Structure formats: structure tokens, C-alpha cells
Amino acid sequence: AAWNKVNAAIGRVVASVPESTVMDVYNSVKDITDKKVPKYLMSLVDQADAEKAYAGFLEFKDVVKANQAIGASSAAIVPSGDKIGEAAKKLSAASYPFLKEVDWLSDIYIKPLTGV
Numbered sequence: 001a002a003w004n005k006v007n008a009a010i011g012r013v014v015a016s017v018p019e020s021t022v023m024d025v026y027n028s029v030k031d032i033t034d035k036k037v038p039k040y041l042m043s044l045v046d047q048a049d050a051e052k053a054y055a056g057f058l059e060f061k062d063v064v065k066a067n068q069a070i071g072a073s074s075a076a077i078v079p080s081g082d083k084i085g086e087a088a089k090k091l092s093a094a095s096y097p098f099l100k101e102v103d104w105l106s107d108i109y110i111k112p113l114t115g116v
Contacts, residue, residue, distance in 0.1 A: 003096060007088035011064045015084060019068050044108075049098040056094025063087035 014022055042050055063083050 003092045003099075004085075004089050007060065007091050008082075008085045011060065011084040011088055015064045015067045016069055018070065019065065022068075045098060045101045049101060053095035053098035056091040060087045060091040 064087070067084055
């Protein structure tokens with residue numbers, strides 16, 4: 001239940017700003033991330049679980065985008081039935097098996113990647 005709430009909160013935060021702002025952040029991170037990182041990280045987990053989590057994320061992204069703020073002064077749309085919350089539940093179910101496999105205490109996050 002807590003994971004659902006975290007995903008729903010993140011979705012609402014992202015939906016509260018214009019798409020251009022979200023894309024500026026995405027592009028900034030993309031520009032500083034080595035192209036080998038995704039493949040390397042995938043080698044550390046079960047690929048089927050990672051792909052299921054990614055598919056859930058893409059579906060979640062579509063719901064958040066459909067409820068995105070239009071401009072800096074506009075508020076995000078809060079649809080009846082809380083579509084972001086419903087999508088967050090689906091994302092949580094799809095991604096939880098993958099997240100359980102990640103070694104969150106690993107020192108990999110502070111070391112240079114092998115071969116990069």
C-alpha cells in the first residue's frame with residue numbers, strides 16, 4: 001500500500017508541472033548518463049521482471065501525461081476516480097517484483113561502472 005502511495009504522489013508531482021519542464025529534467029539526466037548504463041543495470045536483475053516494471057511505468061506515464069498541467073500557472077487536473085492513483089496501483093504491482101531484486105545497499109551507486 002505504501003508503494004502505491006509513493007507512485008501516486010510522484011505521478012501527481014510530475015503532473016503538476018508542464019510537460020516541457022518534465023522533459024527538461026529528463027533530457028538533462030539523459031545527457032549525463034552513459035549509453036552503456038541501462039544494459040549494465042539490466043545485467044544485474046531478472047530481465048523479465050525489469051521489462052514488466054518498465055511496461056507498467058510506460059502505462060503510468062501515459063496516465064500522468066493525460067493529466068498534465070498545461071502551463072506554469074495552471075493546476076494539474078484531478079480526474080474523478082483518481083486515474084493517477086489507479087495507474088499507480090498498476091505500476092506498483094508491475095514493478096514490485098523487480099524492486100525486491102535490487103540490492104539497495106550495494107556500493108555500485110558510488111563506484112564507476114565496469115567497462116565504462
